[in-house]
Amino acid sequence: MEWWRNKKKKQNLERGAKLLVELIECCDGKSNPIKFFSAPQIRKATNNFSKSNQVSELYKFYNKWYSGKNENHPMILIRKSLDLFYGYQEGNLCCDIAISSMVSGQKNFLKLVGCCFEFEDPVMVYNGVRKHDQLHHIISRQPWKRRMMIAEDIATALAYLHTAFPRPFVYRHMWPENVLLVEDGVAKMNDFSYCVSISKGETFVKVYRNY
Template structure:
């Protein structure tokens, strides 16, 4: 009977591969408007050989997550590759196993030429948990694992890199693509400090003539979602703008929740665990207004990452001015009034990094900004 089981197993594997191939073709046609993108299809035998049969020595612990595993490997034509294994069991809980993987492959193939995305080599459709293969010539780390090691100038550049990636999704194609699940787990930093975005399973396109789409709002990454998305499932390019604003605040505080706990307690008298700030828009507004007040009072030491401040020593006027501008821009992103486009966010981030003591401070010592949204106007349009 072993031959019969083996025959059924092979038949099931072939059927799965064909179904995924058909779905991938659909995604490529829909996302790429019929234009072809070079995708190499690896056999499972090739992947096993490249990873020494998924040997533990090839497992990348620093990139692992509950929905995917990562391995390093090499082939005759690629001296180093990075392989992502989608966790089909997890994704299938949301009915996303097949479709989400194919969407990830399709959009990854579209953006692979851009420096702020992982470069896709190909995929393997044969395995139960499907595989994506990337160029892995440089070591990559998850952002939230190494953020504490990053100095202030690096954090500004990371924000610019990710905003640039999102701006590319919004503007480089006939229809805007909205990433919609911007979380630190999807951001990798290479050995040169270049931030790269990956994971497009939830990415959606905005139909021509429309400004938004309605989708199911999963729980994933709730703190990075705006109210329209959380309440009504409305996704637009502003969904990503809100997310980059929240990410900027996280970059400033080092993904530490200590300051958030303290602020929340001072405002409400409760711990965050007592009343979910993620789902309460009023509490979100309180937190943001409180952050603004701390910034106006020059109390950046209560906002910024203590580990970063410790390494910096005394904060220079230039750095303080940059942090204020950075926080102001993040608040513009998460406001509901005069929300900037992602292209404008990129321009502002470049401007903040170029700022110097001479052009960022007035003789009176008050911070000045070229942006039309200065502190005075921002205070009138708080959340």
Template structure:
């Protein structure tokens, strides 16, 4: 069903989504009732003025989904995430996992508050409680003090996923694109489409498909599909170093692009198999991290964009940055173990 047509009887795709969602809700909620408000296409279209350009939230939108602001009789401000064309036609389980997990973490301050969803359209939507403004995190605008607070909020959100439920949840998809800020600057971790639930009493689970951003994937997950709380711990450690402290998120992306360019030109290093390439990438990363641990002044390590905002760095701030670096490296113990084998 398209958004421009009148509502028709439930389609097979809606029944399929509903069945998967119900199964996921029962599984994620440990068998307890967790009702989800279901909106019709007409209700969503009315709330967004038929997805008008004036309601489009370009700051949040990307190639996966489009975001719109809106309102209805029960909520003076809502935020709507609409899946991009055809995206969920082959990812029904991911959509339902996002809805299910969002519904049970909505009460925590570091997650978007889910209101409901609409499953009957070809492009399903999720509806969140809105505030005056949500925007994606731009670290280049943040001071050191603010960056420490952001790191604390993100780790608090991950810790909640890991500890608040009988079946721990592992986010697995750490990236800047999944972190929002509200009008008060409070972190909102989003997108649970690839979130993995660990069976009660177990410490890990094996999955068939590895997803996520390469920069933040630990080796047990990337090589063997083993997901545990360490998967998120590794990811936040990488995030803290690459994004918050050094501002070098594109470090690994640069080498991925380099490999493709050399392959096209038939030049450069012989990377061999994907496994060999990953090993070389990991060792390059290890060399880079080792340099961070050397006796270098912090102003050679810290993000230049952040330093530009500071007239001078106090001794206290230098100590904080050093401790921040050491903590980040400790989060990546699995990488260090891999590189010594």
């Protein structure tokens, strides 16, 4: 078991180093506080990832979502990447965490609480909401006035990425599954795995051509 503990420790250090690089490159070293949860804390919050805690309406084929709570947060949402897509997630996990920490104060993004590097599959923790559903599940049942409000929320979120930081960010992952509707009808985006910043001299067209 000693070799396994050493492997996990090395993995945690490597992920931490990658996250630090992303925070420096994307955020100029500045971000909202990111809490690092231990594996026992995550297991306790989700009743060991029990089926009763699984949020079925947020299911994606490469992510599972769980509701939970801990001593500091009465409601949290936990996103666990699936093993099948581990290679993809590993390369983009730290970008997702870094940018999520930057946009957490804007109302049209899920607020990041922290993450856990101790599982083989990456785990991210968000502030919970009382009601949530993916946009593609219910958009057809919404009146046109409500659809326009949702579109405005999404446009506001994208505009925030483009204008709120010294280097604009391009989302590049605009799928209905990445937009949640919460109890007050507000649309909230998440998953910045493919998000990239535009350096000086680059254009939006160039970024999309490299995608």
